[in-house]
Amino acid sequence: MLELIDLSRHFGGVKAVEALNTTIEEGQIFGLIGPNGSGKSTTVNLITGLLPPTRGSIRFEGEDISALPSHTRLARGIARTFQNIRLFGQLSVWQNLWVAENGAAHRTAGRIGRWLGGSRADRIRLRAELEFSGLSEKADELAANLSFGEQRRLELARALASRPRLLLLDEPAAGMNAEEIAALDDRIRAIRDRGVTVLLIEHHMELVMAVTDRIAVLNFGQRIAEGTPAEVQANPRVREAYLGTTDAA
Amino acid sequence: MDFLYGLGQIIGVHTLLGLSAYVVLQTGQVSLAQAGFMAIGAYVAAMLTVLAKWPLLVALAAGAGTAGIVACIVGFPALRVRGLMLVIATLAFGEAVRLFFFNFDYQIAMGGIKVGPVGGEGFRQIRYFPENGWTTGQVMLLIWAIVAVVMAAIWWLDRSRAGAVLRAVGEDEVAAQSAGINLTVAKVAAMTIGGAIAGLAGGIYAHYTTHIEQSNFSILLATFAIAYPILGGLSSVFGTLLAVIFVQGFLIEVLRPLGDWRNLLFGALIVLAMNVRPRGLVDGAVARRIAGILGRSGGERRA
Numbered sequence: 007m008l009e010l011i012d013l014s015r016h017f018g019g020v021k022a023v024e025a026l027n028t029t030i031e032e033g034q035i036f037g038l039i040g041p042n043g044s045g046k047s048t049t050v051n052l053i054t055g056l057l058p059p060t061r062g063s064i065r066f067e068g069e070d071i072s073a074l075p076s077h078t079r080l081a082r083g084i085a086r087t088f089q090n091i092r093l094f095g096q097l098s099v100w101q102n103l104w105v106a107e108n109g110a111a112h113r114t115a116g117r118i119g120r121w122l123g124g125s126r127a128d129r130i131r132l133r134a135e136l137e138f139s140g141l142s143e144k145a146d147e148l149a150a151n152l153s154f155g156e157q158r159r160l161e162l163a164r165a166l167a168s169r170p171r172l173l174l175l176d177e178p179a180a181g182m183n184a185e186e187i188a189a190l191d192d193r194i195r196a197i198r199d200r201g202v203t204v205l206l207i208e209h210h211m212e213l214v215m216a217v218t219d220r221i222a223v224l225n226f227g228q229r230i231a232e233g234t235p236a237e238v239q240a241n242p243r244v245r246e247a248y249l250g251t252t253d254a255a
Numbered sequence: 256m257d258f259l260y261g262l263g264q265i266i267g268v269h270t271l272l273g274l275s276a277y278v279v280l281q282t283g284q285v286s287l288a289q290a291g292f293m294a295i296g297a298y299v300a301a302m303l304t305v306l307a308k309w310p311l312l313v314a315l316a317a318g319a320g321t322a323g324i325v326a327c328i329v330g331f332p333a334l335r336v337r338g339l340m341l342v343i344a345t346l347a348f349g350e351a352v353r354l355f356f357f358n359f360d361y362q363i364a365m366g367g368i369k370v371g372p373v374g375g376e377g378f379r380q381i382r383y384f385p386e387n388g389w390t391t392g393q394v395m396l397l398i399w400a401i402v403a404v405v406m407a408a409i410w411w412l413d414r415s416r417a418g419a420v421l422r423a424v425g426e427d428e429v430a431a432q433s434a435g436i437n438l439t440v441a442k443v444a445a446m447t448i449g450g451a452i453a454g455l456a457g458g459i460y461a462h463y464t465t466h467i468e469q470s471n472f473s474i475l476l477a478t479f480a481i482a483y484p485i486l487g488g489l490s491s492v493f494g495t496l497l498a499v500i501f502v503q504g505f506l507i508e509v510l511r512p513l514g515d516w517r518n519l520l521f522g523a524l525i526v527l528a529m530n531v532r533p534r535g536l537v538d539g540a541v542a543r544r545i546a547g548i549l550g551r552s553g554g555e556r557r558a
Contacts (some may be wrong), residue, residue, distance in 0.1 A: 054433055080435035092430035094423045096490075096539065101419040106434035148539065168435055 007032040012062035015048050022048040024227040035204045037214045040224035046207045050174050054086050055079045085170035087161045089177045095150030102149050103132045103167040139163035172203045179210040191217050260391045264463050266503050267398040271456035273483030273495040279449040282442050283425035288345035289453045289480035291352030292322040294472035296454025297461035304383045318458035319451045326450020330443035349477050356469040377468025381461050409492050488535020490542035497536050
């Protein structure tokens, strides 16, 4: 579904991402892990089009999307959440979803209507999305007035409102307690069961190991390992990246 | 009575000018070009009624349309700059428009006298209203009918998905484009709508004062244009109206007997108002109450 081919992004002399090659299959929950500064967030920004790649390309469902702007990639079905929550604080919960509602399926006739309000079917769908995220009661609340946990759920709901086929979660467990992480685990599986492929960037290893089908490990912008959670855990290079270099035995 | 009519006309035109900046501010763009767009609307509409003998409403629409098109063109380079850079760029554009009219001569002889804009002297004899026998009351009615229509349209825009999109861009551009919003379309659309409304304000202004010149459309007017929605709050169109009434009605007219002390108090009262109500006179909470009184609040209820 998503292919990263020789994907590189340099900031001046810093190689944030260097020659990254990997493939995410449809229906997978794919984990992307690595120490701080290993290039995970840069990779997400490259896939969603917030940054242009220095070299290499990104193919989504067989097409090269490397040159498309962010909003077009969303229309194609790539949505994301942010590591530091980025909601529209002065818009209501409902408006946050409304804005992201993706009318790619509608054609020109529906275009103007979509800008003005969207169809009744869209509204029903957005209500269902609020229900799924447990935010039905808060629809008229300003996003800025929600609790931290609710804001995380709203950001996820906003991403889902666009009917993505690939969802990129950038450290969704940051700042969550054990109970909330368990709920997040269920939620990620529920999203996958809706037919959405998930790319999960996360520091919380228990969650990543429990929920993902496959994991790629980055260090200094390069992929140092890829495989099932068990394979990755057993890989000495991964241990080295996380625990520091040990003298060659 | 004439005094009240005069005040009513100023408040009407300045409300339109403030609303033109209100729409642009929704997307987070601070534009000091609004006085320039107003000048374009004023000169175009006045030339059409005086020199080409067009009917007033058609001329006003043409003036608004021209200003809107120019604003759309300005909107594209404006995309590349933001924050203070955008303020300076739009200021430069506004001044360029003013200086264009400072140098602009286009006179034709009508009934033995030459009419039309003459550079620094400006454009006199915009006599559509007296020539067509409009009373001051009728002019007033026309102005406020137009203000009401524009306010209703923006009120409705605010409630629509498009309004939420503009606000989303103003809040967080990165999140907005990641939520599928085309920043170019949103920002240029806001600029175009704002330019057209400012042009409309200019057309009306030209016809009720009967005499316009470049100095009417200075940086001071551009500053007022953005001050109204900021003082009134970006939550509701009523904030802008209230701010115009507060500034033009109260600060300028009621305090007039204070003479030179007025300007000092003027600044102090605006600072005070911003401190007491940091999100504007009509902030989110008040706007919701107004929305509640007027019916629907947000899009959600309609689902």
